[in-house]
Amino acid sequence: MTADPITPANPILRGFNPDPSIVRVAEDYYIATSTFEWFPGVQIHHSRDLADWRLAARPLSRASQLDMRGDPDSCGVWAPDLSYKDGRFHLIYTDVKRYGRTTVDGARGASLRDFHNYWVWSDRIDGPWSDPVHLNSSGFDPALFHDDDGRSWMLNMLWDHRPGRKRFAGIVVQELDMAARRLVGERRVIFQGTALGFTEGPHLYKRDGWYHLLVAEGGTERGHAVTMARSRTLFGPYDVHPDGPVLTARDTPDAPLQRVGHGDLVETPEGTPWMVHLCGRPMPGSDRCVLGRETAIQPMRWDADGWLRAAAPPPVTIDERPVTAFERFDGPDLPDAFQWLRSPEPDHLFSLAARPGQLRLFGRETIGSHFEQALVARRQTAFRYDAQTLVDFAPEHFQQAAGLVCYYNSTKYVFLQVTADDDGRRVLQLLSILPIGEGQSVTTDPIPLPAGPIALRASADHAVLRFAWRAEAAAEWHWLSETVDASLLSDEATLPGLPNFTGTFVGMACQDMAGTGRAADFAWFAYDEAIG
Numbered sequence: 300m301t302a303d304p305i306t307p308a309n310p311i312l313r314g315f316n317p318d319p320s321i322v323r324v325a326e327d328y329y330i331a332t333s334t335f336e337w338f339p340g341v342q343i344h345h346s347r348d349l350a351d352w353r354l355a356a357r358p359l360s361r362a363s364q365l366d367m368r369g370d371p372d373s374c375g376v377w378a379p380d381l382s383y384k385d386g387r388f389h390l391i392y393t394d395v396k397r398y399g400r401t402t403v404d405g406a407r408g409a410s411l412r413d414f415h416n417y418w419v420w421s422d423r424i425d426g427p428w429s430d431p432v433h434l435n436s437s438g439f440d441p442a443l444f445h446d447d448d449g450r451s452w453m454l455n456m457l458w459d460h461r462p463g464r465k466r467f468a469g470i471v472v473q474e475l476d477m478a479a480r481r482l483v484g485e486r487r488v489i490f491q492g493t494a495l496g497f498t499e500g501p502h503l504y505k506r507d508g509w510y511h512l513l514v515a516e517g518g519t520e521r522g523h524a525v526t527m528a529r530s531r532t533l534f535g536p537y538d539v540h541p542d543g544p545v546l547t548a549r550d551t552p553d554a555p556l557q558r559v560g561h562g563d564l565v566e567t568p569e570g571t572p573w574m575v576h577l578c579g580r581p582m583p584g585s586d587r588c589v590l591g592r593e594t595a596i597q598p599m600r601w602d603a604d605g606w607l608r609a610a611a612p613p614p615v616t617i618d619e620r621p622v623t624a625f626e627r628f629d630g631p632d633l634p635d636a637f638q639w640l641r642s643p644e645p646d647h648l649f650s651l652a653a654r655p656g657q658l659r660l661f662g663r664e665t666i667g668s669h670f671e672q673a674l675v676a677r678r679q680t681a682f683r684y685d686a687q688t689l690v691d692f693a694p695e696h697f698q699q700a701a702g703l704v705c706y707y708n709s710t711k712y713v714f715l716q717v718t719a720d721d722d723g724r725r726v727l728q729l730l731s732i733l734p735i736g737e738g739q740s741v742t743t744d745p746i747p748l749p750a751g752p753i754a755l756r757a758s759a760d761h762a763v764l765r766f767a768w769r770a771e772a773a774a775e776w777h778w779l780s781e782t783v784d785a786s787l788l789s790d791e792a793t794l795p796g797l798p799n800f801t802g803t804f805v806g807m808a809c810q811d812m813a814g815t816g817r818a819a820d821f822a823w824f825a826y827d828e829a830i831g
Contacts, residue, residue, distance in 0.1 A: 306350075306598070307348075307349055307350035307596050308350070309556060309578070309595040309596065310556070310578060310580070310593035310594055310595045311346075311349070311350065311352055311575075311594055311595060311596050312330065312332065312344060312352060312593060312594035313590065313593055313678075313680040313681070314590050314591060314593060314678035314679055314680035314802055315590070315591035315592065315593070315678050315801050315802025315803075315804075316332040316342060316344075316591075316592075316593055316594045316678075317332060317333050317519075317561070317577050317591065317592035317593070317594070317800065318332060318333040318377070318378040318379070318440075318500065318561050318577060318592075319331070319332050319561075319562075319563055319575040319576065319577065319594040320332075320378075320379055320380045320381045320442070320502075320563045320575075321381070321563050321564070321565040321573075321575045322381050322382055322383050322388075322565065323565050323566065323567070323568075324383050325568075326347060326568060327345060327346075327347060328345065328346045328347070328349055328565060329343055329344070329345055329355065329381060329388075329424055330343065330344045330346075330352070330381075330575060330594065331343050331379040331380070331381035331390060332344075332379070332594060333376055333377055333378055333379060333800075334357075334375065334376045334638070335373055335374065335375045335376060335377070335800060335801050336367055336370055336371075336372065336373070336374060336375040336640055336641050336708075336801070337375070337638045337639070337640060337801070337804075338359075338360075338365070338367065338638060338639055338640065338641055338642060338643065338645075339357035339358070339359055339360040339365075339638070340357065340358070340359030340360075340364070340365045340367075340375070340376040340392070341357060341358055341359050341376055341379045341390065341392060342354060342356075342357055343355050343356040343357070343358065343381065343424060345424065349567075349573060349596060354635050355424050355425060356424050356425045356426060356428075357638075358390060358419065358421065358426060358428040359376065359392070359419070359428070360426075360428075360643075361430075361643060362643035362644065363430045363431075364417075364419060364428070364430060364431050364643075365394065365431075365643060366642075366643050367394065367640075367641040367642075367643075368641050368642055368669075368670045368671065369396070369641075369669055369670055370394070370395065370396060370641060370669065371395075371397070371398050371669060371798075372669070372708035372709050372710070372797065372798065372799075372801075373398070373708065373797075373798035373799055373800040373801055374395035374396065374397070374398050374798070375394060375395060375641070376392050376393065376394060377392070377393040377394075377395055377414075377439050377440065377800075378392070378393060378439060378440040378441075378499075378500060378561070379391065379392040380392070380440075380441060380442035380443055380502070382442075382443045382445060384445045384451065384477075386422065387420050387421070387422055388420060388421050388422070388423075388424055389418065389419075389420050389443055390418070390419050390420070390421075390428070391416060391417065391418045391419075391434065391441045391442065391443055391453070392416070392417060392419075392441070393414050393415065393416050393417075393439040393440065393441060393455075394414075394415045394417065395412070395413065395414055395415075395439065396413040396414075396415065397411065397412055397413040398412055398798050399411060399412060400796035400797070401796045401797065401798060410460050410466055411460050412458060412460065413436065414436055414437070414438055414439040414458065415433060415436045416433070416434045416435050416436065416437075416439070416441040416453075416455060417431035417432060417433055417434065418431060418432045418434055418443075418475075418480075419431050419432075432480045432481070434453060434475070434481075434482055435453075435455070435473070435482060435486075437455065437457055437458065437471065437486065438455045438456040438457045438458040438468075438471070439455065439456060439458070439499070440455055440456050440499045440500045440501065440515075441453055441454065441455040442454045442455070442501055442502050442503070443475065444472075444502075444503035444504075446505065446533070447505060450474060451474070451475045451477055452472050452473065452474055452475060452503070452533070453472065453473055453474075453475045453482060454470055454471065454472050454489075454501040454502075454503060455470070455471060455501070456468075456469070456470055456471075456498060456499040456500070456501065457469050457470070457471045457488065465496070467492065467496060467497050467498050467499060468488070468491075469488040469489075469490055469491040469492060469498060470488070470489055470490040470491075470492075470498060470501045470512065470514060471486045471487060471488050471489070472486065472487055472489050472503075472533065472534070473485070473486040473487070487534055489512070489530075489533070489534055489535045489537065490512055490514070490528060490535065490537045492514065492516060492526075493516060493526055493539055495516035495517040495522070495524055495526065495544070496516065496517065496518075497515075497516055497517055497518045498514050498515075498516050498526075499514065499515050499516075499561075500513075500514055500515030500560075500561045500562075501513070501514050502514075502562075502563050502564070504564060506601070506605075507605060508531065509529045509530070509531065509605060510529060510530050510531070510532065510533055510537075511527060511528075511529045511607065512527065512528045512529065512530070512537055513525060513526070513527050513562060513563070513564065514526050514527075514528075515560045515561035515562070515577075516544070516560070517544075517547070517549065517560065519558060519560065519561070519577070519592065519800065520558060520790075520791075521548075521549060521552070521557060521558060521586075522549050523547065523548075523549065523558045523559055523560030523561070523577070524544035524546070524547035524549055524559070524560050525544055525545050525546040525547065525559070525560055525561070525562040525574070525576060526539065526540065526543075526544050526545070527539075527540045527545050527606070527607060528540060529605070529606075540606055540607075541606065542606070542608065545574075545599075545607055545608060545609065546559055546560070546562060546574060546576060546597060546609060547559050547560065548578075555580060556578040556579075556580065556595055557578065557579050557580070557581055557588075558577065558578055558579035558588070558592065559576055559577070559578050559595070560576060560577055561576060561577040562574045562575060562576035562577070562597075563575055563576075564599070564607075571598070572598075572599040572600065572601060572607065573596055573597065573598055573599060574596070574597045574599050575594055575595070575596050575597075576594070576595055576596070576597060577592050577593070577594065577595075578592070578593055578594070578595040579591070579592050579593065579790070580593065582682060582761050582762060582786060583761070585762065585786055586791055587786040587787075587789035587790070587791045587792060588789055588790055588791065588802075589679065589682070589785055589786060589788055589789045589802070589803050590679060590680065590681075590682070590802055590803065591678075591789075591790065591800075591801055591802015591803065592790070592800065592801075592802065593802075597609060597610075598610040598611055620830075621681060621827070621828035621829060621830050622680055622681070622826065622827075622828045623826075623827050623828065624636060624677075624825070624826045624827075625823065625824075625825045626823060626824045626825070626826075627656070627822075627823050628651055628656065628657055628658040628821065628822070628823070628824075629655070629656045630651065631651060631652075632651070633651070633658075633675065636677040636678070636826075637675050637676065637677050637806065638675070638676065638677075638804075639672075639673075639674060639675050639676075640672050640674055641669070641670065641671070641672070642670075642671055642672075647661065647663070647671065648660065648661060648663060648671065648672070648673045648674075648675075649661065649673060649675060653818070654820050656822070657691075657820040657821060657822050658675065658807065658820070658821040658824075659818050659819070659820050659821075660673040660674075660675065660701065660807060660808065660809035660818065660819050660820075660821065661673050661809065661811075661816045661818050662699055662700075662701070662809045662810050662811025662815070662816055662817040662818060662819070663809075663810065663811065663816070664810065664812070665810050665812060666704060666706070666709075666712065666714065666808045666810050667709035667710070667712070667732060668709070669709065672808070672810070673808060673809045673810065674704065674706065674806065674807070674808040674809075675806050675807050675808075676704065676706055676804035676805055676806020676807070676808075677804060677805060677806055677824075677826060678802060678803075678804055679705075679759070679802065679803040679804065679805055680828065681828040681829070681830060682759070682760075682761045682831075683759060683760050683761065683828065683829040683830070683831065684758075684759050684805070684826060684827065684828045684829070685756065685757070685758045685759075685825075685826075685827045685829075686703065686756065686757045686758075686805045686824070686825065686826050686827075687703075687754060687755065687756045687757075687824070687825045688703055688754070688755055688807055688821055688822075688823065688824045688825070689752050689753070689754050689755075689771060689821065689822040689823055690702060690703075690717060690752060690753055690754075690755060690807070690819055690820070690821050690822075691751075691752040691753075691819065691820040691821075691822070692717045692753075692809070692817075692818075692819035692820070693725070694717065694718050694719040694725060694817060695719060695723060695817065696719050696723065696813070697718055697719055697720065697721065698811065698812040698813045699718060699719065699810070699811045699812075699813065699815075699817045700714070700716035700717065700718040700730075700809070700810055701716065701717055701718075701807075701808065701809035701810075701819030702714060702715045702716040702717050702727075702755055702807070702808065702819075703715045703755040703756070703757055703766075703805070703806075703807065703808075704805070704806055704807065704808040705757055705759075705764060705783075705785070705788060705803060705804075705805050706788075706803070706804045706805070706806070706808075707788040707789070707799075707801065707802070707803050707804075708799070708801065709732075710732060710734050710738060710793075710794055710797065711732065711733060711734050711787060711788050711792065711793075712731075712732050712788070713729065713730070713731045713732075713733075713757075713764065713766075713783050713788070714729070714730040714731075714732075714808060715727070715729055715755050715757065715766045715768070716728055716729075716730055717748065717753055717755075717819075718745075720745055724747060725747075725748045725750075726745035726746055726747055726748060727745065727746040727748055727753070727768055728742045728743055728744075728745050728746070729742065729743040729766055729779060729781060729783075730742050731783055733783075733784075733787050734787060734792050734793050734794045735787070737794070738794055743779060743781050746768075746777075746779075748768075749770050751770060751771055751772075752770075752771040752822065753768055753769070753770065753771070754768065754769045754770070754771060755767075755768050756768065756769075756776060757805060759785050761785070761786075762784055762785050762786040763782055763784075763785065764782060764783040764784070764785040764788075765778060765779070765782050766778070766779045766781075766783075767779065785803075788803045789803070790802075805826070806824070807819075807821045807824065
């Protein structure tokens with residue numbers, strides 16, 4: 300056995316990587332995180348020391364596993380659960396097809412949502428992963444518990460849409476017959492939560508004859524928390540931890556890591572427990588988290604009374620290793636950092652073969668569409684970054700545009716676009732779609748462009764987002780006089796009632812609202828961070 304891992308710097312997964320589920324297999328650790336509307340679905344990272352992590356798999360990569368076309372913003376894949384039994388990895392996840400409007404417990408009126416929970420498996424973490432088995436649709440955040448008697452159980456939160464009822468109606472459990480590949484027996488509510496409300500994200504563990512239930516409560520914003528309860532029997536009753544939440548930042552508003560909650564436990568080979576959990580880093584002097592919900596880790600301990608507690612204050616050492624990447628598109632696949640939105644048919648959106656050495660994006664629907672957008676982007680993982688790309692694009696009219704995009708969702712993005720004016724001349728404009736008032740759409744005055752490929756640049760310094768352009772052979776950048784408030788690309792800045800569970804991406808996009816599929820070619824993409 301190896302020594303216990305070093306104390307990691309937090310967050311261990313920077314940028315949009317929420318709802319972590321962790322499992323250890325021998326000396327290998329794996330974390331699965333939510334991807335919502337981003338394709339392929341689910342990110343799985345691997346580590347040997349709990350400190351350094353690399354992307355190992357995105358398992359939901361085929362149309363037979365996941366098709367999110369039409370899924371609303373911040374829907375799609377929620378809270379995957381990763382477990383291991385009998386030499387096989389098991390992953391269950393929710394595909395949210397309808398969200399409606401945000402409501403609170405006890406809200407009047409119907410709140411109809413559609414949550415479909417699926418199970419896939421693989422003998423290897425990098426696949427191939429099976430086609431999915433539909434398990435239920437009664438609520439979200441499914442998880443598997445493999446008991447020591449060989450039986451397996453599925454947990455999820457129960458959604459109650461009825462007027463006047465608590466939407467978060469408790470945690471249910473039902474047996475999973477893994478051989479028959481279906482749930483059997485009756486579902487049973489085993490825990491209705493505490494006064495914090497919003498009881499979700501269940502995980503179950505067995506230790507010294509106790510069933511320990513871990514849940515997320517308090518909502519995913521500043522009141523978020525990890526709550527635990529235990530019982531001598533699977534079906535309860537469960538007694539709540541005598542200390543209240545076992546992990547939260549709700550009482551420390553100045554801590555660098557906020558929104559602490561939605562956790563999962565793992566033990567080292569030596570038996571030391573660690574909890575991975577969701578967190579958010581507000582901009583200094585702001586309540587807004589442009590980096591989205593990230594994943595951090597906390598050392599824990601089992602005390603003599605059998606309850607789990609934090610071993611020390613949460614680590615506050617921020618990972619100060621800046622990402623520097625220059626990506627060329629000269630291989631058969633996209634570089635690992637990039638994802639796209641919703642569609643399991645990437646060949647309809649982009650090609651790495653149509654013009655060798657370039658990423659060709661086919662102009663599809665608006666990049667605010669919920670169906671088919673030609674948008675390829677990477678996560679923003681620091682408050683300060685510089686992104687550049689080189690685009691070759693010849694638009695015929697104003698309905699065709701391609702360029703560099705800073706994107707949160709369909710109601711929050713900034714698009715530095717090469718397009719055409721009414722006379723067919725190629726121009727540059729900044730299009731800002733922002734959650735101000737009932738929603739704001741603003742363009743800057745058009746800038747005439749020279750012939751040939753155009754380099755585009757976005758530079759973020761906390762809340763200040765600036766843009767520039769230059770001809771391919773030119774040395775000097777031309778900075779736009781207009782700046783954008785980058786904090787609007789965050790969970791906290793929103794139109795009323797909409798879900799905001801992801802994070803900001805920066806990348807390349809092409810749209811053709813005339814439906815002719817006008818293509819744009821991107822030669823490279825550079826992303827450089829500065830920490831601080």
